[in-house]
Amino acid sequence: MIFGLPVISVTIWLPIIFGVLVLATGNDKNAPLARMLALAGGVLGFLVTLPLYTGFDITTSDMQFEEMHSWINRFNIHYHLGVDGISMLFILLNSLFTLIVVLAGWKVIEKRVAQYMAAFLIMSGIVNGVFAALDSVLFYVFWEAMLIPMFIIIGVWGGPNRVYAAMKFFLYTLLGSLLMLVALIYLYNLSGGSFEILDFHDLVIPMQAQILIFIAFFFAFAVKVPMFPVHTWLPDAHVEAPTGGSVVLAAIMLKVGAYGFLRFSLPITPDASHKLAGVMIALSLIAIVYIGLVALKQSDMKKLVAYSSISHMGFVTLGIFIFNTYGVEGALLQMLSHGFVAGALFLCIGVLYDRVHSREISAYGGVANRMPVFAAFFMLFAMANSGLPGTSAFVGEFMVIMGAVKVNFWYAFAAASTLVFGAAYTLWMYKRVIFGAVANHHVAELADITPREKLIFAVLAIFVLGMGVYPLPFGEILHVSVNDLLLHVAHSKLTN
């Protein structure tokens, strides 16, 4: 409870209310006010999520901080919220990144400031709703509603090809979502009138239906992850989105897909998941290896990090579909870590872009000479992106590879190749951008990062290093919930 209000509802509605307030400040004459309000919303929005962490009971896999009110009686739909070890950390991650995005857009966004800030705040609340919803219709509502602010963010503040990217992003994700909707309605009728996700977990479903449901969920979640071959919207969306949009896409949006697999696909259709695990693993490995190679070839920094994200998310789906504790926990840690690292890298690129207005690697060179502090931070995040031990990325990747070895050596072998490719594309980009002689007069005029930017990077650096050195506080939250999930998955749903 926060001031007598239930915690999760506050984490959802507080940012949305602030978003509406920011929107109400109107046009750009009031931009400073809009910024201050947005900052207040971001800070408060993050602070109110802290009780979730401090009050969390790591010994149970039950839903915690539950709230349940009837919402649409006719279909027995409830406003049912709650978190477990799988979802809780993502709410914190999301709220932290909302704050970071507000700070990152402080100076850079000059046109329609109020709408920009409001879009992020509203989206933050909606995303928290996605992670906390325990009623599938409520989940769906948040899930879809998330698209609207993101669509606007990409389309209004994005790069030259933003309209195409925004449309592609929206329609791709809507396709998956609509199929999921049919699956949810089917499950509702099968369960005899309940939309509760936890009730779905106990349903007996025949194999053929399980496979169809799995495929419907697959479309919804795989598009968001994104998995090969439905990943093609991501590079477009990332490249065209403003920095804040890219950060939220990478740090948060991609996570909801993987979260969906864990919350829906695995426990509801375990038999289909097992049956189709081979396909999922193959797709994951293709993403890791092939997309890793694609990343190597990019000349656009944002595109490179976007492809690297797809490759890293391949680790997540691989970890999920090898069905052991190492794999799933590794996947979840990888999701968190990728949030920090990819978010940080997009911010780094944003810093350069704001100053030079180019994302091309060839437009840079010798940045270290002009921006030493920035170069140091960028170095850290680049290292983390290539999975260096001691950084957060190493923990998740290592665990997934360990889990994969238990299943099949060659899975692990293919997955581990990312340590080579990841290092190759990230560090090669880093070298070309940062080292060498000052390439041109744009670079020569660069000024180092401001205290505001330093603060943002320092916070992220602390998380990246902290999680890399001492991952236990994160791991112990996941542990019980993940084990419970795996028990569920091991249990066939074909008969009772």
Place this chain on the structure above:
Amino acid sequence: MNLMVELMPAGAEIFLLVMVCVILIVDLLLAESNKIYTYSLAMLTLLGCALITVGTHTQGVVYTFHNMFVDDLMSDVLKLFTYIAVGAMLVYSRQYLTVRGLFTGEFMVLALFALLGMNVMISANNFVTLYLGLELLSLSLYAMVALQRDSAVATEAAMKYFILGALASGLLLYGMSMLYGATGSLELGVISAAITHGVPNNALLVFGLVFIVSGLAFKLGVVPFHMWVPDVYHGAPTAMTMMIGSAPKLAAFAFTARILVEGLQPLMKDWSGMLIILAIASMALGNLSAIAQTNLKRMFAYSTISHMGFLLLGFIGGGVEGYGSAMFYAVVYVLMTLGGFGMIMLLSRAGFEADTLNDFKGLNQRSPWLAFMMLLLMFSMAGVPPTVGFYAKFSVLNAVVQTGHTWLAVLAVMFSLIGAFYYLRIVKLMYFDVPQSHEPINLAPDTGLLISINGLGVLALGMMPGMLMYTCAESVKQSLLLH
């Protein structure tokens, strides 16, 4: 006393008829510049009708005029929504019509006559009453479209509407006569009972059904009887298009429900097969053609076709779930359509129609609030939560899945995906593009308020759709299936 009991259930209609006649006479005495009094009288009439409808509401189903006319919960709820729709239409179009010299007594009288026709249709329990209501509605609408006498497009639209409408009425009448021949009655309940007991000539029955369904399909505007929709929507002045596109859809829902469910429920196997084909064809053609349109009114016309196809899916679902969801869909559709056409009228000025897609470019820079309202309406039409359009689609899909037609639900959502594209394009134009003109938008306080209520209503109903859903399901349960 007995007469009063007979008349009570039709109280609202009688009041409406009297008031229309009064308005007609009063209007004759008013100068051109004082039409605002006619307008106020029309609004008061709507208010009076609403009060009478609520006041005369009784539990259960009441028949009157020798079972020609029925008063039940469904008719009362639908009538209230038609009052709201016609009232909103009048408010939205006041300024639009004034600058075009169409703000005349005839317009308001015709609108109210059309309303009377709708209400008769909604409360009909006999083929004759149904037909009477339908013709009153249709003739008023034909005349309304033709009201702009100096416009060639409008006249052409009126001609097309009239000729094709008359043809459809003929089809309907022919089908009714066949059913009369097969069952020996024009009363819906009796027809239903006769079919259940078995009729000697089944071929005649099914033949009649085909004509009836064709006639209905025409009035709803579903493929392949949709030809009139785009031309009429496009050609008619926007106020008239709004009139055609909004409230009559509620009447069309009631009409379909009365005939197919109350009268021909025993033939459900036959008609649901036909409806499946109509629904799929409408969703496919409507959504695909809408993409190619550059005129917003034409785009809305095709989108209407697809929406009506979606609505028919509810009838295929059957039962309280199915019919209830179809009714919910109809109500929600009318709310969204009012907003959509309302926006076109708000943006238009003297000599400028604001009905092409380009006119919406950069609306967010000209008026963020109006753009936001339109954004809500468009996402609602596309069926994206948290707007109410999502729940309309959701409940229909639920009914379809419940009957085991999961494939049909998948098909329907795929067409919705295509549909999402052209709604999204409007949002794109408003938010991502630069405006073509910087002409200030002069928003009258009443229309400004109404569009805000309309847009936020779509959002609020999306947050709390339970009440309306319940009302629709309950109306259908109490009215259609008890007998």
